[in-house]
Amino acid sequence: xxxxxxxxxxxxxxxxxxxxxxxxxxxxxxxxxxxxxxxxxxxxxxxxxxxxxxxxxxxxxxxxxxxxxxxxxxxxxxxxxxxxxxxxxxxxxxxxxxxxxxxxxxxxxxxxxxxxxxxxxxxxxxxxxxxxxxxxxxxxxxxxxxxxxxxxxxxxxxxxxxxxxxxxxxxxxxxxxxxxxxxxxxxxxxxxxxxxxxxxxxxxxxxxxxxxxxxxxxxxxxxxxxxxxxxxxxxxxxxxxxxxxxxxxxxxxxxxxxxxxxxxxxxxxxxxxxxxxxxxxxxxxxxxxxxxxxxxxxxxxxxxxxxxxxxxxxxxxxxxxxxxxxxxxxxxxxxxxxxxxxxxxxxxxxxxxxxxxxxxxxxxxxxxxxxxxxxxxxxxxxxxxxxxxxxxxxxxxxxxxxxxxxxxxxxxxxxxxxxxxxxxxxxxxxxxxxxxxxxxxxxxxxxxxxxxxxxxxxxxxxxxxxxxxxxxxxxxxxxxxxxxxxxxxxxxxxxxxxxxxxxxxxxxxxxxxxxxxxxxxxxxxxxxxxxxxxxxxxxxxxxxxxxxxxxxxxxxxxxxxxxxxxxxxxxxxxxxxxxxxx
Numbered sequence: 001x002x003x004x005x006x007x008x009x010x011x012x013x014x015x016x017x018x019x020x021x022x023x024x025x026x027x028x029x030x031x032x033x034x035x036x037x038x039x040x041x042x043x044x045x046x047x048x049x050x051x052x053x054x055x056x057x058x059x060x061x062x063x064x065x066x067x068x069x070x071x072x073x074x075x076x077x078x079x080x081x082x083x084x085x086x087x088x089x090x091x092x093x094x095x096x097x098x099x100x101x102x103x104x105x106x107x108x109x110x111x112x113x114x115x116x117x118x119x120x121x122x123x124x125x126x127x128x129x130x131x132x133x134x135x136x137x138x139x140x141x142x143x144x145x146x147x148x149x150x151x152x153x154x155x156x157x158x159x160x161x162x163x164x165x166x167x168x169x170x171x172x173x174x175x176x177x178x179x180x181x182x183x184x185x186x187x188x189x190x191x192x193x194x195x196x197x198x199x200x201x202x203x204x205x206x207x208x209x210x211x212x213x214x215x216x217x218x219x220x221x222x223x224x225x226x227x228x229x230x231x232x233x234x235x236x237x238x239x240x241x242x243x244x245x246x247x248x249x250x251x252x253x254x255x256x257x258x259x260x261x262x263x264x265x266x267x268x269x270x271x272x273x274x275x276x277x278x279x280x281x282x283x284x285x286x287x288x289x290x291x292x293x294x295x296x297x298x299x300x301x302x303x304x305x306x307x308x309x310x311x312x313x314x315x316x317x318x319x320x321x322x323x324x325x326x327x328x329x330x331x332x333x334x335x336x337x338x339x340x341x342x343x344x345x346x347x348x349x350x351x352x353x354x355x356x357x358x359x360x361x362x363x364x365x366x367x368x369x370x371x372x373x374x375x376x377x378x379x380x381x382x383x384x385x386x387x388x389x390x391x392x393x394x395x396x397x398x399x400x401x402x403x404x405x406x407x408x409x410x411x412x413x414x415x416x417x418x419x420x421x422x423x424x425x426x427x428x429x430x431x432x433x434x435x436x437x438x439x440x441x442x443x444x445x446x447x448x449x450x451x452x453x454x455x456x457x458x459x460x461x462x463x464x465x466x467x468x469x470x471x472x473x474x475x476x477x478x479x480x481x482x483x484x485x486x487x488x489x490x491x492x493x494x495x496x497x498x499x500x501x502x503x504x505x506x507x508x509x510x511x512x513x514x515x516x517x518x519x520x521x522x523x524x525x526x527x528x529x530x531x532x533x534x535x536x537x538x539x540x541x542x543x544x545x546x547x548x549x550x551x552x553x554x555x556x557x558x559x560x561x562x563x564x565x566x567x568x569x570x571x572x573x574x575x576x577x578x579x580x581x582x
Contacts, residue, residue, distance in 0.1 A: 055087055055088075058079065058084075058087070058088060059088060059091060061075060062075065062076075062079075062088060062091045062092070062095070063091065067095045067098045067099060068098075068099075068102065068106060070112070070114075070115045070118075072095060073099075073115065073118045073119055073122060074118070076092055076095060076096070076122060077118060077122065079092070080092075093126075096122060096123060096126050096128070099119060099122070099123060100123055100128045100130065103119070103123065103128075103130050103131075104131075106119070107119065107120075107134040108134075111137070112155070113138060113149060113152055113155030113156075113158065113159060114152070114154045114155040114157075114158045116134050116135070117135075117155065117158035117159045117161070117162040118158050118162075120132065120134060120135075120162050120165070121158065121161055121162040121165055124162075124165035125165065132166065132170050132172055132173050133172075135159075135172050135173075135176060136172065139172075143175075144175065144179070145159075145175060145176065145179040145180075149179075149183075150183050153184070156180045156183055156184050157180070157184060159176050159179075159180045160176070160177065160180035160181055160184060162176065163176040163177035163180065164177070186228065187203045187231070190273075190277055192235060192273075192277075195270075195273055196235060196238075196239075196243075196270060196273060196274075198238065198242055198243045199234070199235045199238040199239065199242075199243070200234055200235070200238055202231065202234050203227070203231050206227050206230040206231040206234065207223075207227045209230065210223050210226045210227045210230060211223065213226065213343075213347055214347070214351075218352075219350060219351065221288055221350055222347070222349065222350025222351060223350075225281070225284070225285050225288070225346075225349065225350055226343070226346055226347055226349075226350070228281045228284075229281060229301075229305075229342075229343075229346050230339075230343065232274070232277055232278055232281060233305075233308070233339055233342070233343075235274065235277075236274060236278075236309065236312065237312065237337075239270070239271070239274060240309075240312040240313065240315070240316050241312075241315075241316075241319075243270070244270075244271070244316070246316060246317065246320045248267075248268055248271055249271075249312075249313055249316055250313065251266060251267065251271075252267060252271045252274070252275070252309075253309050253310060253312075253313045255267065255275065256275070256278075256305070256306055256309050257306050257310070259279075259302065259306075261275075261279065264276070278305070282298060282301065282302055282305075285298045285301065285349060285350075286298040288350070289349060289350070292352065292353075296357060296360075297348070297349045297360065298349065300345055300349075300360045300364055301342075301345055301346045301349050303364070304341055304342040304345045304346065304364065305342055305346075307336055307341070307342070308336055308337065308339060308341075308342045310336075311333045311334075311336035311337045312337060314333045315333060315337060331375065331378075334374075334375075334378040335371055335374035335375050335378060336374070337378070338374040338375075338377045338378040340370060340373050340374040340377055341363075341364075341366065341370055341374060344363055344370055345360065345363050345364055348360060348363065424446075424447075424449065424453055424457060427446055427453060427456075428443065428446055428447060431443060431446065480499050481499060481500075481503065490562060490563060490566045491563060492563065492567060493563050493564060493567050496563045497541065497544075500541075500544040500548075501537065501540045501541055501544065502540075503544070504540045504541070504543045504544040504547070506536065506539050506540035506543050510529055510536055510539070514526060514529065564578065
C-alpha cells in the first residue's frame with residue numbers, strides 16, 4: 001500500500017500556512033516589572049572582591065591537595081555538586097587528567113570502595129572511558145558483590161551513583177546498581193508499593209517533614225528513625241481507614257499491645273508485613289540508644305505507638321457501626337490520631353544528652369501544650385478534608401451532567417459551580433497556616449457559606465467561564481479537533497493534517513530552540529527555519545503521526561490512524577503499519 005504524499009498539500013505548498021496560524025491578544029502580565037528589578041548582573045566593588053577572595057581560596061585548596069589523595073577526589077566532587085565547578089575548570093581538568101593517567105595503578109592498590117567508585121565516576125563523568133574492572137575485587141566467588149559491603153554506607157552510595165555511568169554490556173555495573181539500590185533503600189526492601197498497594201507510598205514527603213523537625217547533621221540517625229516511624233504510621237493509617245476488617249484490626253491491635261512476635265501466625269499476611277516492619281524499626285531504635293545507655297526511651301516511644309493504634313481502632317469501630325460520636329468522644333480520640341503525641345515523644349529518642357527521662361515523663365503526661373497542638377492539627381485537617389469532600393462531590397455532579405448529556409438549569413449549575421470554583425476550599429485552607437491570627441470561630445464562619453464567600457465564588461466562576469469562551473481564538477486548531485470529536489466527524493487526511501501540523505508545535509519549538517545557542521546560529525538560520533522548509537514540515541508531520549500512533553486509545557479526538565482507516569478503507573493494523581513506516 002503506497003503512502004501518497006500528494007494527500008498532504010502542506011508538502012507541495014498548495015495551502016498557505018498563514019491560514020492555519022492563530023493569534024490572540026493576551027492581557028498584560030499581572031506581575032508587571034516586579035521580577036525585572038532583580039535582573040541586574042552588576043555587583044558592587046566589595047562583592048566583587050569577596051567573590052575573588054573565595055575563588056582564590058578554593059583554587060589554593062585545589063592546588064595544595066595532592067592529586068593522588070582521596071581528599072582531592074572528594075574536593076572536586078563537592079565543588080562540582082555545588083555548581084561552581086565552571087570557575088575551576090582548568091584546575092579540575094588538570095587533576096582529572098593525572099588521575100586518568102595513573103588510573104590502573106592507584107585503583108589496583110586501593111581497597112576502599114568509596115575512593116574507587118568516586119574516582120571511576122568523576123572520570124567517566126568527564127568523558128574518560130576508564131575500565132569498570134576495578135570493581136572486580138569487591139565480588140565474591142559466585143560473581144556477586146560481597147555482603148560485607150553493606151556495612152559501608154558511603155561506599156555503597158558511591159557505587160550506586162557510579163553504576164549510572166555504565167554502558168551496554170558492562171554487567172558488573174548492572175549488578176552494582178541492583179546490589180547498592182537494594183541495600184541502600186530501606187523502603188524499597190519492604191516493597192510496600194507492591195505488597196500493600198492500597199496504602200500511600202509517601203516516604204519522600206515524610207522525610208521532608210522530619211527534616212523540619214531537626215535538620216542538624218548530628219541528628220542524622222534520629223532523622224532516619226523518625227522518618228521510618230512516620231512512614232509506617234501513614235501505612236497503618238491507611239490499613240485502619242481503608243483496607244483492614246474490624247476483626248483483623250482488633251486482633252492486630254491486641255498483638256501490638258503485647259508486642260508479641262509469637263502471635264504473628266494469627267495475623268493475615270498484610271498485617272504480618274506491617275507488624276514485622278514496625279517491630280524492626282523499634283528494634284533498630286533500641287539497638288542505637290543502647291550505646292548511650294538510654295534504652296528506656298524506646299519503651300516510651302512504643303507506648304505512644306500502642307496508644308495511637310488503640311485510637312485508630314476506635315475510629316474504625318465508629319466507621320463500621322456507622323456511629324457519629326459526640327464531640328467530646330471524638331476529640332478524646334482525635335487528639336491521639338493527630339499523631340502529634342506519638343511523634344513528639346519519638347522525636348526525643350535520638351536527641352542524645354539534650355533530653356532526660358524527666359522530659360519523656362512530661363511529654364507523655366499529655367500536657368496542655370501538646371493537647372492544644374494536637375487539637376489544632378486535628379481540627380484544621382478535618383475542616384480542610386471536609387471542604388475537599390464537598391468539592392469532589394460537586395465535580396462528580398458536573399461529570400454526571402456531561403456523561404448523561406444533561407443541560408442543568410442555571411440554578412442547578414450555579415449551586416455546583418460555586419463549589420467547583422474552589423474559592424470556598426481555598427479560602428478555608430488558606431486559614432490553616434495562619435496560626436494565632438485565626439480562631440475556631442473563623443473556621444465556623446467561613447464554612448457556613450456566608451454571602452461574601454458565595455458572591456466571590458460566583459464572580460470567580462463566571463469570570464472563568466467567560467475567559468474560557470474568549471480563549472477559543474487562541475486555540476483555534478485545538479477547537480477544530482474538538483469539534484470533530486464532539487460531532488463525531490471524521491476529517492479527511494488533508495483536513496486533519498492541515499490542523500495537526502500546527503498542533504504538533506514542532507515549528508514553534510524548532511525556532512525557539514535556536515534562541516539560546518549563541519554563536520552556533522546566525523540570522524540566516526532563523527530566516528531558513530521560519531521559511532517552513534520541508535525538513536521542519538516533515539518533522540512536524542512525523543511528530544504528529546508518531547504521537548497519534550502512541551496515543552491512540554487515550555484521547556477522544558480523531559487521530560491520523562482513524563482518518564487513514566476511513567479514507568483508505570484500511571484496517572487498524574494496516575494504518576499502524578503504513579503510518580509507522582512513514
